[in-house]
Amino acid sequence: MKLSITSKRNLWWAISGTAIVASIAMMVFSFVSLNAPIRPGIDFIGGTRIQIARDCTVAGNCDEAIDTAQVREVLDSQGLGNSSIQLLGDNQQILSVRTENLDGDRRGQLLSSLGTAIGKFDDKTVQIDSVGPTIGEELFVSGILALLVAFFGIIVYLSIRFQFDYALFAIAALFHDVVITAGVFSLLGLVIGLEADSLFLVSLLTIIGFSVNDTVVIYDRIRENITANPEGEINEIVDNAVNQTLGRSINTTLTTLLPLIGIFLFGGQTLKFFALALIVGFILGAYSSIFIASTLLAWWRNRKSNNSVAVSAPPASE
Amino acid sequence: MQKQRAYIILILALVAAAIAILTTIPPQLGLDLRGGAQLTIQVNPTKERPDVKPTSEDVEAVQRVLENRINEFGVSETTVQTIGEDKILIQLPGESQPEEAERRLKGTAKLEFKEQKQGSEGDFIAESQVNRQLKAQRIFYSQQESNPENQAKLAEINESLVKSNKAVAELFESVGLTGTNLTDARPQPDATGNRWEVAINFDDAGGKKFAELTKNLAGTGRSIGIFLDDDLISSPVVGPEFADTGIAGGRAVITGNFDLEGAKDLGIQIKGGSLPFPVAVVENRTVGATLGQDSIRRSIIAASVGLVLVLIFMVAYYRLPGLIADGALIVYALLTMACYALVGVTLTLPGIAGFILSIGMAVDANVLIFERTREELRGGKTLYRSVESGFFRAFSSILDSNVTTAIACVALLWLGSGLVKGFAVTLLIGVVVSMFTAVTCSRTLMLLVVLSLPKVRQKPELFCPNLNVGERSPISSNQ
Numbered sequence: 034m035k036l037s038i039t040s041k042r043n044l045w046w047a048i049s050g051t052a053i054v055a056s057i058a059m060m061v062f063s064f065v066s067l068n069a070p071i072r073p074g075i076d077f078i079g080g081t082r083i084q085i086a087r088d089c090t091v092a093g094n095c096d097e098a099i100d101t102a103q104v105r106e107v108l109d110s111q112g113l114g115n116s117s118i119q120l121l122g123d124n125q126q127i128l129s130v131r132t133e134n135l136d137g138d139r140r141g142q143l144l145s146s147l148g149t150a151i152g153k154f155d156d157k158t159v160q161i162d163s164v165g166p167t168i169g170e171e172l173f174v175s176g177i178l179a180l181l182v183a184f185f186g187i188i189v190y191l192s193i194r195f196q197f198d199y200a201l202f203a204i205a206a207l208f209h210d211v212v213i214t215a216g217v218f219s220l221l222g223l224v225i226g227l228e229a230d231s232l233f234l235v236s237l238l239t240i241i242g243f244s245v246n247d248t249v250v251i252y253d254r255i256r257e258n259i260t261a262n263p264e265g266e267i268n269e270i271v272d273n274a275v276n277q278t279l280g281r282s283i284n285t286t287l288t289t290l291l292p293l294i295g296i297f298l299f300g301g302q303t304l305k306f307f308a309l310a311l312i313v314g315f316i317l318g319a320y321s322s323i324f325i326a327s328t329l330l331a332w333w334r335n336r337k338s339n340n341s342v343a344v345s346a347p348p349a350s351e
Numbered sequence: 352m353q354k355q356r357a358y359i360i361l362i363l364a365l366v367a368a369a370i371a372i373l374t375t376i377p378p379q380l381g382l383d384l385r386g387g388a389q390l391t392i393q394v395n396p397t398k399e400r401p402d403v404k405p406t407s408e409d410v411e412a413v414q415r416v417l418e419n420r421i422n423e424f425g426v427s428e429t430t431v432q433t434i435g436e437d438k439i440l441i442q443l444p445g446e447s448q449p450e451e452a453e454r455r456l457k458g459t460a461k462l463e464f465k466e467q468k469q470g471s472e473g474d475f476i477a478e479s480q481v482n483r484q485l486k487a488q489r490i491f492y493s494q495q496e497s498n499p500e501n502q503a504k505l506a507e508i509n510e511s512l513v514k515s516n517k518a519v520a521e522l523f524e525s526v527g528l529t530g531t532n533l534t535d536a537r538p539q540p541d542a543t544g545n546r547w548e549v550a551i552n553f554d555d556a557g558g559k560k561f562a563e564l565t566k567n568l569a570g571t572g573r574s575i576g577i578f579l580d581d582d583l584i585s586s587p588v589v590g591p592e593f594a595d596t597g598i599a600g601g602r603a604v605i606t607g608n609f610d611l612e613g614a615k616d617l618g619i620q621i622k623g624g625s626l627p628f629p630v631a632v633v634e635n636r637t638v639g640a641t642l643g644q645d646s647i648r649r650s651i652i653a654a655s656v657g658l659v660l661v662l663i664f665m666v667a668y669y670r671l672p673g674l675i676a677d678g679a680l681i682v683y684a685l686l687t688m689a690c691y692a693l694v695g696v697t698l699t700l701p702g703i704a705g706f707i708l709s710i711g712m713a714v715d716a717n718v719l720i721f722e723r724t725r726e727e728l729r730g731g732k733t734l735y736r737s738v739e740s741g742f743f744r745a746f747s748s749i750l751d752s753n754v755t756t757a758i759a760c761v762a763l764l765w766l767g768s769g770l771v772k773g774f775a776v777t778l779l780i781g782v783v784v785s786m787f788t789a790v791t792c793s794r795t796l797m798l799l800v801v802l803s804l805p806k807v808r809q810k811p812e813l814f815c816p817n818l819n820v821g822e823r824s825p826i827s828s829n830q
Contacts, residue, residue, distance in 0.1 A: 136632065137449065137450040137451075137452075137453030137454050137457075137635075138450065138454060140450055141448075141450035141451075144448075144450070155641065156447045156639060157386070157447060157639040157640045157641035157642070158639045158641045158642050159448075159637065159638075159639040159642070160637065160638050160639060160642055161388075161635055161636070161637035162635070162637075163632070163635035164633075164634050164635075165393075165632075165633035165634060167393075167633065168391065168633045171768070172768055175766045175767060176766075176767070176771070178766050179762045179763050179765070179766040179767055180762075182762040182765070182766060183758060183759040183762035183763075186758040186759075186762060187755050187759070190754060190755060190758060191751075191755070231768065231770055231771055232770065234771070235701060235763065235767075235771050235774050238762070238763055239759070239774075239778070241759050242755060242756035242758075242759035242760070242778075243711075243756065245752075245755045245756075245759075246715070246752040246753075246755060246756055247752075249748065249751045249752045249755055250748045250751075250752055253747055253748040253751055254748075257744075257747075280725075281715075281718050281719055284664075284668065284718045284722075285711070285714065285715040285718050285719075287664065288661045288664060288665070288711060288714040288715070288718065289708070289711030289714070289715070291657050291660040291661050291664065292653070292654065292656075292657025292658065292660075292661065292707045292708070292710060292711060293657070293707075293708075294657070295652075295653040295654070295656040295657035295660070295707075296650075296653040296654075296657070296704065296707065298653070299649055299652045299653040300649055300650060301645065301649045301650070301700070303646070303700055304650070304653075304701075304704060307701070307704060308704075311708075
């Protein structure tokens with residue numbers, strides 16, 4: 034069985050094009066409603082998140098779910114009316130509150146009033162993340178900078194090892210993966226209120242590393258096939274290369290997804306959505322390498338060779 | 352064969368070394384896994400001069416003050432380090448209520464020069480000796496491993512120290528000379544050139560108070576008490592020659608048995624108290640101990656489930672080579688963890704994710720090689736030649752794909768912040784080690800099996816199921 038990738042390239046391009054347009058539309062919509070393309074977490078805009086769990090060793094403490102109305106009352110009384118409240122865990126015994134950035138004193142005050150309102154909580158299960166607004170900005174800027182540096186480094190390396198057009202299309206495939214993953218998370222931010230934290234930026238960078246990996250393996254094969262058969266038809270060569278590496282592409286993606294699915298199912302709260310971002314991104318990475326990066330290169334080389342044939346082979350020479 | 356033997360010996364030696372390292376150096380766990388509070392503190396310019404940024408010396412002085420305050424908390428294995436230009440990172444393992452710590456860290460240090468009370472000479476010698484001993488003990492126990500026994504000991508020492516500090520402070524009385532009067536304190540070589548002393552300068556008002564203070568104390572044997580946050584840091588005496596006028600002019604030197612380090616320390620301590628740079632806690636990440644343990648447990652479950660699935664998949668799909676790859680993967684995991692221990696990587700939650708992902712990279716190298724070997728087999732080559740050329744031809748793909756991942760890691764390491772760095776370090780080490788194990792370990796094991804077991808050589812289908820004779824024609828089916 035042999036897949037012919039290049040002959041149906043318009044179909045692949047249409048699918049990806051639609052997904053990219055939808056993702057960008059999603060981010061624009063999110064920008065209009067949330068003022069950011071993806072719902073930003075406190076890592077980027079600053080703020081305090083406190084997560085506490087009731088101490089269930091105290092008799093009767095955990096009989097009922099935490100009452101959000103009570104929590105809201107406490108927040109209102111401390112001038113933190115526009116904070117968000119979330120209940121987590123079995124029987125909703127874990128409370129997660131996100132407020133503006135609080136210093137130690139105000140936080141201590143909030144914690145003690147919450148303790149009186151909802152019952153004693155266990156010190157050892159507390160989680161506090163408090164980020165000042167300037168740090169948030171620094172995290173964001175350094176993350177975006179890292180993203181750009183990685184893009185640039187990869188272009189340079191691939192231009193040296195392959196050729197500039199390979200590098201360009203590899204980056205196009207990367208862009209495709211990053212934009213659609215961002216689109217998916219933009220949607221999740223709007224629908225389930227998922228916030229992007231610094232781990233989301235890390236996941237985008239990892240997707241870049243892995244996706245370019247997939248593309249490079251296919252390009253490596255295309256280059257090898259071109260060297261072995263310089264006169265060959267480029268569509269044919271690309272189809273062969275994709276088919277020859279298909280087993281590897283599928284198996285590697287599968288073996289990488291297995292641990293990630295493990296993290297998604299069993300990992301803690303923090304890593305769950307990090308793993309989800311990677312799962313989405315890696316599947317996209319495999320798809321874009323097989324269907325997009327390869328067909329783009331074939332199309333480009335075809336165009337170029339058609340042009341050069343027209344110039345170098347006038348009818349008179351036949 | 353000779354070469355393979357050498358490789359096997361090398362691999363076995365490395366594995367033995369890795370196991371030795373892993374059993375002697377315990378893994379360093381980040382606060383998100385063991386529980387504790389991590390505070391990032393920013394040193395801001397003073398209100399009086401908002402456009403003057405604190406210099407690295409100023410930040411060092413602030414760090415010194417914070418270190419002293421943290422020692423007073425009695426938490427073991429604390430770390431205080433400067434990050435970037437004007438930030439100080441403080442880690443307090445086991446601390447799940449950092450509010451008090453934050454409050455105490457943020458207060459500016461109060462430096463005060465006090466006069467020793469008359470008739471307290473005898474008490475002072477006894478009390479200051481007790482005080483010094485307690486401080487030495489506290490430093491000793493702070494550096495010990497954090498266990499309940501040491502914690503209890505530390506708490507006990509702290510309690511006695513509070514009493515001792517109070518007792519010492521009672522022997523001195525305030526003369527209203529504080530850090531705000533001090534303009535500079537720095538080490539300089541003394542007249543002999545062998546020792547160091549600390550030169551201190553006061554402003555006008557301070558100079559007058561200091562002259563008065565030294566006049567009262569000169570030649571009496573009673574000392575000036577230099578207190579930082581009510582803790583006696585130095586108690587110099589004044590020579591009898593100043594009995595008439597005191598030390599006038601607002602300048603003085605503190606001499607003693609100082610080497611450069613000692614003088615520098617005291618200078619920084621005095622200056623740290625006198626230069627109240629406002630500090631702000633700009634980031635606080637606190638994880639309760641139980642939550643951290645829960646994260647570890649979950650990560651270990653996730654990692655092992657993932658790893659076991661990968662191992663099963665490799666054998667199911669690639670048969671004998673899959674089994675060999677599984678061996679190589681286990682070697683890989685051991686070597687990588689040993690590298691983490693050697694380099695001193697602090698394992699955080701994202702770091703564990705980086706490790707799990709690097710396993711994916713390690714598998715990929717093997718998958719590339721086996722797919723290539725199968726192709727060569729289908730192309731009609733003998734098993735030995737297929738294995739050799741499979742490795743050879745897969746290498747450029749492995750190299751390119753790993754280098755591109757490494758580029759992304761380096762970008763993260765260079766520009767990323769704490770959490771991000773933890774992830775990048777583990778992934779980068781993983782990528783490098785996986786290159787090594789793929790080309791040495793998998794290859795050697797494969798060749799060893801192929802070369803030393805003749806039965807295997809006659810059964811290429813162990814490497815590639817459904818390999819039929821038709822496919823083994825001398826002409827490659829792929830070209």
